[in-house]
Amino acid sequence: MNNYQITAWCSDFIRNQVQDGDLCIDATMGNGNDTLLLSRLCGSTGKVLAFDIQEQALNATRERLDTANAPDNYTLLLESHANMAQYAEPGSVNCIVFNFGYLPGGNHALATRGETSVQALSQALILLKKGGMISLCIYSGGDSGFEERDQILAWLKQLDSHKYLVIKSEYYNRPNHPPIPVLVIKLS
Numbered sequence: 366m367n368n369y370q371i372t373a374w375c376s377d378f379i380r381n382q383v384q385d386g387d388l389c390i391d392a393t394m395g396n397g398n399d400t401l402l403l404s405r406l407c408g409s410t411g412k413v414l415a416f417d418i419q420e421q422a423l424n425a426t427r428e429r430l431d432t433a434n435a436p437d438n439y440t441l442l443l444e445s446h447a448n449m450a451q452y453a454e455p456g457s458v459n460c461i462v463f464n465f466g467y468l469p470g471g472n473h474a475l476a477t478r479g480e481t482s483v484q485a486l487s488q489a490l491i492l493l494k495k496g497g498m499i500s501l502c503i504y505s506g507g508d509s510g511f512e513e514r515d516q517i518l519a520w521l522k523q524l525d526s527h528k529y530l531v532i533k534s535e536y537y538n539r540p541n542h543p544p545i546p547v548l549v550i551k552l553s
């Protein structure tokens with residue numbers, strides 16, 4: 366791992382999870398960093414579905430993937446992640462990535478919201494195959510506020526521990542509402 370930023374931390378687990386040929390979802394496409402990572406990891410026999418509600422994100426991601434010569438294995442969708450269940454079969458996805466918040470360099474008002482984030486996470490659990498993983502980068506404070514963080518954490522807490530393993534990490538000595546990395550593994 367080159368650094369211990371939240372995205373680098375989660376990427377390490379994503380690299381460990383995704384195999385050639387997998388179906389993966391980037392639930393918050395943004396500028397395409399996670400879409401590119403997933404595209405490379407699942408390779409030409411795999412597939413990535415990437416969601417965002419902003420045209421600006423799709424354009425930035427398309428350019429990012431083109432420039433990086435990513436495998437031709439992705440579909441960029443101008444669609445809310447709250448509708449992701451319409452795009453994949455239940456039990457078919459090995460890795461789903463959520464990086465909540467707003468598009469860096471974009472409109473902060475078009476950030477993810479607690480209610481739709483929880484809807485999307487509920488659908489993600491259905492789409493995930495056994496052994497599949499969801500990675501979450503959760504932010505709070507500043508423009509993000511606290512409502513979304515609290516809604517997501519409350520939802521995670523009530524997941525059935527026989528069916529899902531939830532691992533929440535912590536930047537323990539960092540002040541001012543540090544980001545929260547979480548992994549969810551589907552056990553059965």
Ligand SMILES: C[S@@+](CC[C@H](N)C(=O)[O-])C[C@H]1O[C@@H](n2cnc3c(N)ncnc32)[C@H](O)[C@@H]1O
Nearest residue numbers: 393395396397398399417445446464468476477
């Ligand atoms: C922090 S950014 C994601 C960064 C991205 N992972 C990257 O590598 O650049 C969060 C993104 O979520 C998007 N977003 C907000 N609400 C959404 C929704 N309901 N469905 C899908 N994407 C959404 C925003 O438009 C923004 O681009």
